[in-house]
Amino acid sequence: MKNLKPLMSSASVEWSTPQDFFDELNKEFKFNLDPCANRENAKCKLYYSSGGLEKSWNNFRVFCNPPYGSEISKWVKKGSEAMGGVVVMLIPARTDTRYFHEYIYGKAEIRFIKGRLKFGGSKNSAPFPSMLVIFKRNAKTLRTPTTLPRQKSR
Numbered sequence: 001m002k003n004l005k006p007l008m009s010s011a012s013v014e015w016s017t018p019q020d021f022f023d024e025l026n027k028e029f030k031f032n033l034d035p036c037a038n039r040e041n042a043k044c045k046l047y048y049s050s051g052g053l054e055k056s057w058n059n060f061r062v063f064c065n066p067p068y069g070s071e072i073s074k075w076v077k078k079g080s081e082a083m084g085g086v087v088v089m090l091i092p093a094r095t096d097t098r099y100f101h102e103y104i105y106g107k108a109e110i111r112f113i114k115g116r117l118k119f120g121g122s123k124n125s126a127p128f129p130s131m132l133v134i135f136k137r138n139a140k141t142l143r144t145p146t147t148l149p150r151q152k153s154r
């Protein structure tokens, strides 16, 4: 599931998660669903390449790096409503947005990422900071956060 074709223009929605960053995070959460992906960039064996907002995320250990377009708030809302499992979202650290205050601030665990990620196998760092948002709504197993994963090189 390597990224075959990194797309890095700011107009693109294909901000694929750096594999080393995901691998570190996956050690902690053991994800079993990537609800927004395509065949090339899916991070879990089980993934949705369409209809990710409509299909159930309940009772999964979800890793979600959503499309960064105008619909991002719908993905964050969906993550905040998932029941019974854990949802970890990798999104731009935009604390001035309505969805940040409505669904995240004071309601989810937030891990701000030091430095900028290099998405999609790019040599260049992203032009925006990122954060991890962790929703555990009625989670059956609450896990203690360990260290924040970082990329090996910047």
Ligand SMILES: C[S@@+](CC[C@H](N)C(=O)[O-])C[C@H]1O[C@@H](n2cnc3c(N)ncnc32)[C@H](O)[C@@H]1O
Residues within 6 Å of the ligand: 013, 014, 015, 016, 017, 018, 034, 035, 036, 037, 038, 041, 042, 043, 048, 049, 050, 051, 052, 053, 064, 065, 066, 067, 068
């Ligand atoms: C930011 S990329 C993340 C890709 C991959 N999950 C990762 O972490 O590297 C967002 C992905 O969501 C996919 N996507 C867009 N709309 C979707 C939808 N409605 N349902 C499922 N996937 C969708 C896009 O094709 C894109 O591959």
